[in-house]
Amino acid sequence: MSCLLWSASGLASFEDDLITAALERTRHQVRYDGTYLSIAYPNGDVPADQGVCTDVVIRSYRALGIDLQQLVHEDMKANFEQYPSRRIWGLTRPDTNIDHRRVPNLQTFFSRHGQKLGTSDSAEDYQPGDLVTWMLPGNLPHIGIVTNERHPLSGQPMIVHNIGRGPVLEDMLFNYTITGHYRFHPGENADGL
Numbered sequence: 001m002s003c004l005l006w007s008a009s010g011l012a013s014f015e016d017d018l019i020t021a022a023l024e025r026t027r028h029q030v031r032y033d034g035t036y037l038s039i040a041y042p043n044g045d046v047p048a049d050q051g052v053c054t055d056v057v058i059r060s061y062r063a064l065g066i067d068l069q070q071l072v073h074e075d076m077k078a079n080f081e082q083y084p085s086r087r088i089w090g091l092t093r094p095d096t097n098i099d100h101r102r103v104p105n106l107q108t109f110f111s112r113h114g115q116k117l118g119t120s121d122s123a124e125d126y127q128p129g130d131l132v133t134w135m136l137p138g139n140l141p142h143i144g145i146v147t148n149e150r151h152p153l154s155g156q157p158m159i160v161h162n163i164g165r166g167p168v169l170e171d172m173l174f175n176y177t178i179t180g181h182y183r184f185h186p187g188e189n190a191d192g193l
Contacts (some may be wrong), residue, residue: 014064014185015129015148021063022145022160023169025056027191030166034101041096042070053162054101057131060145060160066186071101072109083108103141107133107180114184123156126173126181132159133180142176 020118033050043062046055058068076083076094084104086089098106110116110131117130126132128148135143144161151171158169 015127017064018060018129018145019147019160021060022056022147022167024063025059025167026160026169028167030055030162032162032164032166035068036098039069039097041073042067044069044096046101049169051162052101052156054103054106054136056160056162056167057143057145058100059105060186068106068109069096069100071113072105075112076110078104079112082112103143106131106143107141107182109182110182110184115184119178119181121174123173126157127183128157128183131179131180131184132173132183133182134176135179136163136176141179144172146173178185 029106030051031049032052033046034052035046035050037046039046045062052081053061053095061068062121073094073096076085076099079092080086083099084181085094085099085102088104089102126146128146130144130146132144134142134144142161142163146160146162147169149158149169150156154171156171156173159172160167160169161172162168163172
């Protein structure tokens with residue numbers, strides 16, 4: 001698998017660049033819409049004015065030259081049974097239009113090619129640039145990006161996510177059951193991605 005290197009200035013870390021890209025997403029008006037659409041491959045995207053929680057992550061990494069659509073698809077094509085697509089959605093093969101936009105698939109990808117970190121009730125365990133997944137009421141998986149900003153009252157790290165109002169920066173780390181905690185820095189991971 002290959003990917004482009006992020007366009008860092010050389011002064012900032014990968015985490016800083018990812019957080020900057022995530023915070024930039026909060027400046028966009030995005031209607032929450034997870035409708036299945038046919039999109040280009042690679043570097044495909046749904047219309048810029050629509051998206052879901054996964055699109056915040058996808059677009060933030062894409063701003064750094066990292067195409068999660070392509071990376072997830074290539075890994076699923078080679079290792080389809082490692083992904084939950086058959087079990088959850090009854091699929092028999094990868095689909096470049098939607099696979100990267102599903103939280104369970106991103107969880108599998110980040111576990112396989114990033115660092116799967118422990119979950120805890122301690123805010124200090126969640127570092128800037130980390131990815132966190134939750135289970136929302138109604139069994140709805142969710143994902144967001146930990147930032148380096150702290151809420152002035154709670155002291156907890158703020159999260160960029162889209163839970164229905166478009167991409168926002170919010171103090172919500174412990175509002176829902178945390179189901180996963182990941183770190184994905186291409187080039188720094190064990191498999192060389």
